[in-house]
Amino acid sequence: MTLSYTTSQRTWDVIVAGGGTAGAIAGIAAARAGASVLVVEAQGSLGGTGTNAWVTPLMRNVSDGQNLNRGLTDELKRRLHGRGDGATDVGGNDNWFNPEGLKFVLEQMLLEAGGEVLYHTQVVKPLLTESGRPQAAGQKMIEELNATSVFSHDPRFTRHAPLATSRISALVIHNKGGLQALRAAVFIDATGDADVAAGAGVPFHAGDEDGLHQAMSLRFTLAGVDTARLMAFLCENGQGQESPEFLHFWMVWGRKSTLEPLFRQAVTDGVLLERDGDYFQAFSVPGRPGELSFNCPRIRADLNDGADPWQLSAAQTDGRAAIERLTAFCRKYLPGCESAFIGVVAPMVGIRETRRIVGDYTLTVEDILDCRKFPDSICRNHYPVDIHSVKGGAKLLHERDGEAAYFARDAWHEIPFRCLVPRGVTNLLVPGRAASSTFEAQSSIRVQQNCHTMGEAAGIAATWAAKRHAGEVRAVDVTALQTEMRRLGGLV
Ligand SMILES: Cc1cc2nc3c(=O)[nH]c(=O)nc-3n(C[C@H](O)[C@H](O)[C@H](O)COP(=O)(O)OP(=O)(O)OC[C@H]3O[C@@H](n4cnc5c(N)ncnc54)[C@H](O)[C@@H]3O)c2cc1C
Structure with a gap:
């Protein structure tokens, strides 16, 4: 028996699956960039792990005392502080916040920007069409950049994961109205678990070398x-x-x-x-x-x-x-x-790591320790490798502790845009904890402020892809994206 669904007459430039830490920001950024945006969220409020899993405060991500995540993160903090739901301690740490206040701030920012939200709705699966298009202009650049990718010579990924063959036409969602397909030009999978990407056949990793995930917590x-x-x-x-x-x-x-x-x-x-x-x-x-x-x-x-x-x-x-x-x-x-x-x-169990997509680049712990910079950087990180292992204890350290470039006070590494671009699909971006990274690297980049910045990059890029490139996210001019993020206060 196949379950039937209706197809909505409406269509959006961008649909964001999951209005959590990265997704809410992606929705706001996309709406501000001029897209018609719908954020589809399973819970009854935005913010995800930062609100409904009650994960507070924001972990510090600083280099030489300076916050590395700016742009919309700065605005969030200003608004939280303005309503008494955020605070700065004497050490200058401005990351303390009230998760209940954050729910209000995010919703106000999304609605003010003209974005829409559909709460209490699960994304069930993507509907796919073969791309059938010649590769986008940006494809050549991606392939050149991948000459240095860790997976460029790994047959597991090159054989099974072509850069882009499928296109998502709609997401089937489920709520009190039953099953319905919602169409858009570009989709952002911010479910944290890469639900959309996995449903679209994007290859993914999950867990450590034994398939074990970081510990969950119920806050x-x-x-x-x-x-x-x-x-x-x-x-x-x-x-x-x-x-x-x-x-x-x-x-x-x-x-x-x-x-x-x-x-x-x-x-x-x-x-x-x-x-x-x-x-x-x-x-x-x-x-x-x-x-x-x-x-x-x-x-x-x-x-x-x-x-x-x-x-x-x-x-x-x-x-x-x-x-x-x-x-x-x-x-x-x-x-x-x-x-x-x-x-x-907390209404949501706190989940540190599940699926991590295989993207056009996969960030590794060596990239972090060597403070690697990328021409398509969209985010800077200096948060440590922080593995809450179910094998015992919490791993904050690494065998190259103290020696690697990372351990300088003013160090940071970059996260390339390609980590958000899943293999096999033309019109999808995956910001947040499911971005393309190894188990160890994910434990470092997953903190909330990085998810904000990845979400902001994804929101702007998705809008440009929808409006200028018929949905092809690989065609986005990443240099222009970096310039735009800087104009909006970002450090990239
Ligand atoms: C216990 C714990 C402690 C942590 N401590 C800190 C800390 O102190 N500071 C810090 O900065 N970071 C911390 N982190 C890390 C950080 O909070 C998360 O990595 C980050 O918030 C994840 O953001 P995300 O956008 O990827 O996912 P989320 O914020 O989880 O967002 C995913 C959203 O998608 C929705 N969703 C999921 N599936 C579907 C679906 N199929 N359909 C519709 N909606 C869906 C969810 O309801 C949710 O709103 C912690 C994490 C955990 C779990």
Whole structure:
């Protein structure tokens, strides 16, 4: 039996699948660049992992003290700060934000720019046509650039993944109205899991050399915390704090956290399980006095594939049970938390890595360590390799630590536009955590501000492809894209 769908009479220049960290920004950038844009989002608000998985604050991505992600990221921060949902600490870190405030800011920015959003809607699959076109003018440049690509001589990719043969004509979506096909000239897959790309037959990698993904986490908050008392306790116990408004504390087994004896006691007392100490971290949240946001619990190691619906569902259950244990721990062992209660359990499980497309270029950890620059750069990164491995611990380091160019204070590497361009399809871009990168490289470039910048590049490029190049994303003049991003305040 085949399920039937209706086809909408409307058509857009650009449809963005997934209005998350990269997708919401892509939608805003595309609308500002003059495209008619629809953002299709599974949840009821924009922002994805930064809002619905409650991942806050933005991780710092700096070189020589300067933020590397500017453009729309700067505007987001200004708007968040303006409404009391963002803050800067005494160290000049302006990345603290309230995820609930971000939902409002992103929606306002998209609607003000003339973009549309369709909430509570799942993208089911792309509809494909053979491209049948001669390769676009930009193709030659891509092939020249690929002479240096790590995969240019790898038969696994050259044989199975031609640059572009298919074209997406529409996305079949599902919501309370049933199944419907929505048409556009260009599509942006910002689902984080490369749902559209995978459905279009784009080759992808998933997980590490053993197919294991980074750990998932279900984030939550505790409200009703006496942060002044908690701060005094933390300062007395070796985790110095700036003020009750900017708290940050942590414990990971074997990492010399001063809170480790407390966790050991809680395991002995039966309040925590051993694995609850694999990763524990908490932050205060601007605009929410007396509330802490936890970057944990880590989900059970065997549940690590966020693109597997059964594992994803089990992760929600496993995470909720762990939140009960962590709440009991905080109430019993952390002064100031005695009357704390659960404020938020994130509606979305936090997923660090699932599918990563094979694009026209695949970023590697060597590119990061050697601070490689690319002629088609669209983003600068200096965030470390940060693998939350289900094999144990968190890997922040690399064997070339200290020696590689990356470790200079003023270092950065670049992310080429080609990492957003999936093999096999003419009119699709993939910004965000599913961009083309190895497992290790993805753990570095996936942080939110890089997803913003990749989204901004994708939004402008998709608009130009739709309006000037009959949808062919490889035909976009990347030098002009860089100039435009700079004009909009970006550092590329
Ligand atoms: C637990 C955790 C902690 C982290 N800590 C930090 C941190 O402290 N700071 C930092 O900067 N980064 C952090 N990161 C990394 C960063 O938050 C993510 O890598 C980044 O937000 C991913 O952005 P994205 O746009 O690729 O995906 P997302 O933001 O997840 O967006 C994907 C969107 O697509 C929607 N979607 C998915 N599938 C479909 C579909 N089929 N149809 C319709 N919609 C769909 C989703 O609902 C979502 O809105 C963390 C990540 C995790 C998981």
